[in-house]
Amino acid sequence: MPPAEFLAIGREEIARYGVELVRDRVVEVERGRDGTVEQGEDFAVVLAGGRTVRARRLVVATGLRDELPAVPGLAERFGRDVLHCPFCHGWEVRDQPFGVLGTAPTSVHQALMVSQWSKDVRFFLHTVAEEELSDEDLRRLAAAGVDVVPGEVKGLVVEDDRLTGVRLAGGTPSGEGTTHARSVLFVAPHAVPQTGLLEQLGAELHETPFGAYPVVDATGLTTVPGVWAAGNAIGFAEQVVHAASGGYRAASAIVGDLLMTDLDAVARV
Numbered sequence: 001m002p003p004a005e006f007l008a009i010g011r012e013e014i015a016r017y018g019v020e021l022v023r024d025r026v027v028e029v030e031r032g033r034d035g036t037v038e039q040g041e042d043f044a045v046v047l048a049g050g051r052t053v054r055a056r057r058l059v060v061a062t063g064l065r066d067e068l069p070a071v072p073g074l075a076e077r078f079g080r081d082v083l084h085c086p087f088c089h090g091w092e093v094r095d096q097p098f099g100v101l102g103t104a105p106t107s108v109h110q111a112l113m114v115s116q117w118s119k120d121v122r123f124f125l126h127t128v129a130e131e132e133l134s135d136e137d138l139r140r141l142a143a144a145g146v147d148v149v150p151g152e153v154k155g156l157v158v159e160d161d162r163l164t165g166v167r168l169a170g171g172t173p174s175g176e177g178t179t180h181a182r183s184v185l186f187v188a189p190h191a192v193p194q195t196g197l198l199e200q201l202g203a204e205l206h207e208t209p210f211g212a213y214p215v216v217d218a219t220g221l222t223t224v225p226g227v228w229a230a231g232n233a234i235g236f237a238e239q240v241v242h243a244a245s246g247g248y249r250a251a252s253a254i255v256g257d258l259l260m261t262d263l264d265a266v267a268r269v
Contacts, residue, residue, distance in 0.1 A: 066189035210236035
């Protein structure tokens with residue numbers, strides 16, 4: 001299902017439950033701004049449009065941002081024939097000529113993984129020096145039938161709105177380098193977690209190989225009382241099905257938390 005269609009259906013469904021969808025950007029969030037709330041169990045969410053929304057609990061689902069290598073044309077094709085995940089897209093592009101853009105020695109892993117979906121894979125070293133590849137890397141690439149192509153990638157060849165080739169840096173009088181016919185190019189984006197709001201609230205983060213993400217429990221509760229996180233806001237590999245599950249767990253926990261808080265307040269009266 002196209003992502004835009006999936007999003008539209010989700011928004012239509014939540015409207016049936018009386019949920020207000022606000023098309024705005026949160027610029028600031030604070031706990032107990034009026035000084036009347038204890039234990040951080042009240043929040044003021046300031047929007048770019050000037051509105052302030054108050055809430056008893058928060059779920060942060062700000063996700064992450066993909067930063068792509070600075071190769072001309074790469075961003076425009078991303079999600080179409082420039083791909084990142086063989087498990088997300090491999091079956092749909094199987095048996096086509098694959099390219100893999102090397103941006104770090106760990107790109108070897110990506111080249112080896114995609115070789116399960118095509119027997120025609122070329123690993124363009126790009127910014128990876130040949131000496132950075134270990135003997136084990138080279139043995140595995142050879143065993144998988146992956147061709148290693150030295151040189152920097154300078155651009156993509158697109159014809160009739162389809163990727164048809166990968167062009168290397170020039171060594172010819174015209175400055176144009178060798179072009180390799182490829183119809184799919186895999187690349188590993190640099191994931192940048194969107195943790196600004198969580199940091200404003202003082203949430204504890206932990207470092208991972210893919211950036212710093214909030215420390216959460218099994219329901220997505222952060223180290224800030226009353227603040228949950230879900231989806232790619234808590235990790236690099238959270239796909240749509242995981243994000244939906246995380247949202248469900250957070251919502252269930254919040255309902256129970258609010259209920260017990262209100263019952264305890266009545267019991268104290």
